[in-house]
Amino acid sequence: MLKKSKIKLYIFIRKFRYQNPQIFIYLTSTLIGIIGGISAVVIKNMVTLTEELVYHNSKIRFNYWTIFFPAIGILLTILFIKYFVKNDISHGVAKVLYAISKNRSKIEKQNTYSSIISSSLTVGFGGSVGLEAPIVYTGAAIGSNIAQQLNLTLKLRTLFIACGCSAAIAGIFKAPIAAIIFSLEVIMLDLSMWSLIPILISSTTGALISYFFMGDKISFYFAVFEPFDKTKIPFYIVLGIFCGLFSLYFVKINRVIEKKLSEQKNIYFKACLGGLGLGILIFILPPLFGEGYVGLQHLMGNYPNTIMSNSIFFSLDDNSFSLICFLLILLFIKVIASSLTTASGGIGGVFAPALFTGGILGYIFAKIINLLQWFKLSEHNFTLVGMAGVMSGIMHAPFTSIFLIAEITGGYTLLFPLIVVSTIAYLVKYKFDKYSVYTYSLRKNNQLITHNKDKEAIRRLNIYDLIDQSFTTIPLTLTLSELVKTVLPNSNKNLFVVEKNTGEFVGIIQIDDILDILLDKSKYENLRVADLVIPPPATISLNQDNESIFKVFDKTDAWYLPVIDNSKYLGMLSKSKLLQKYRKLIVDFSED
Structure with missing residues (x-):
């Protein structure tokens, strides 16, 4: 039923x-x-x-x-x-x-x-x-x-x-x-x-x-906004540069730690090693615990020094210098703590660490300027804008960063400085490192998605499925007479693949290229395949990315190219099949 x-x-x-x-x-x-x-x-x-x-x-x-x-x-x-x-x-x-x-x-x-x-x-x-x-x-x-x-x-x-x-x-x-x-x-x-x-x-x-x-409370609903002052734009530009450079530090440290811990094959030892390291860091710097949003709320409250509560630094003098030193340590160690968590086997993302470190960076920047008494900057505003800047640099998502901070703070008062800082941070980070925290590993393995439909269609092609294995392979020692009598009558192809006895690929024979020889029967017994074989215009490797394969076909103007793996012949790749599959993918992407 x-x-x-x-x-x-x-x-x-x-x-x-x-x-x-x-x-x-x-x-x-x-x-x-x-x-x-x-x-x-x-x-x-x-x-x-x-x-x-x-x-x-x-x-x-x-x-x-x-x-x-x-x-x-x-x-x-x-x-x-x-x-x-x-x-x-x-x-x-x-x-x-x-x-x-x-x-x-x-x-x-x-x-x-x-x-x-x-x-x-x-x-x-x-x-x-x-x-x-x-x-x-x-x-x-x-x-x-x-x-x-x-x-x-x-x-x-x-x-x-x-x-x-x-x-x-x-x-x-x-x-x-x-x-x-x-x-x-x-x-x-x-x-x-x-x-x-x-x-x-x-x-x-x-x-x-x-x-x-x-409920309807927004994450940072209590943040006090001060009116945007256009005379502070140079400071937002400088903050954007710092956010971009810090984003670069973040992703580089993350990659180094993940690479080092990935060398440890025992997953339990790796978890204990990374977890204990993280536990020690959290004990010394309690704001490293969890997502870190509570620490940001302390920072934007009336008593920012409460962020040092329960840490070994809390006994220091309650002054701005102590707070800045604490936050600087916290800023750089947070990246290590976050990387240890994921590299040792924990499940989580960089959204929260990016917002946390960005907020601290923005606050430190504004606090130092205020202590120098050159200008008066809004520490609340720079904290929030710093969050967007670092997030933009790490994730390569400036638009997301701009509107996320605008929405979670309950308004668009800071829209202009958010745009300035997020854009500059992204550009600075992109200048030195073109891949986000999400796309780096995918790009290394040729698995990166693209917003370009043409390129994406090429990258989605499964080259292995398009390999044609119907072409006849012939040994290098075969005579021309044997080729004409036993091979040609049983094949509808005009191209043949030549291999050594060991299976190693040698080259190809195209019938169109040897027609004059085939018409002269006196040469049948004197010539062997070894005398007629020629190297192909190029070969294709399964390790090549799809874009480079298309470029090889364009450069050689060939319609068939052999696919070789460790000197072994796997089959022929047809340009017409590639283009046919490519056009089908473009249609799939484009239809509404």
């Missing part, structure tokens, strides 16, 4: 989809928004609950034995992933980009919940990372799996992945506009009204769900 009901429901949905395609997309994006918003609420509450269970007494957090808690959280995360998930779920945003670029926008069903549980364990026990990357991966998995269940096209799967990401970000930050821009700036291939409306629906729905369950 239940099976019949499912079949009837599936038939009804399918019929409705074809009769009302636009309404179907809007309703599906609403459903994704609801589930994505609920996921954001769940992950926030699970982290809060985990923290309360582990650190049920505020004094517990500052005992010596709590140094081991982050390591315990990372170990629990690793065990959950190893025995229940059985798949790598780290670097959530990069995983989403990979799924779109290389896996036809398909994400496994278990990822609709695995990142929620694992990041709750990591962050709840003190991991110095954010929840945004895990919830983005969760939202993307929700969108992808709904699309897969409904047997939708690649384009709709990709669209609903973006809808899920938007709903999740909007639910976490209550910032629907920033969530939309994040999906278009970081996740999506192309911007069109066709894709914008469903993303808008999902984003708004996710934010409304969050407001309904978690």
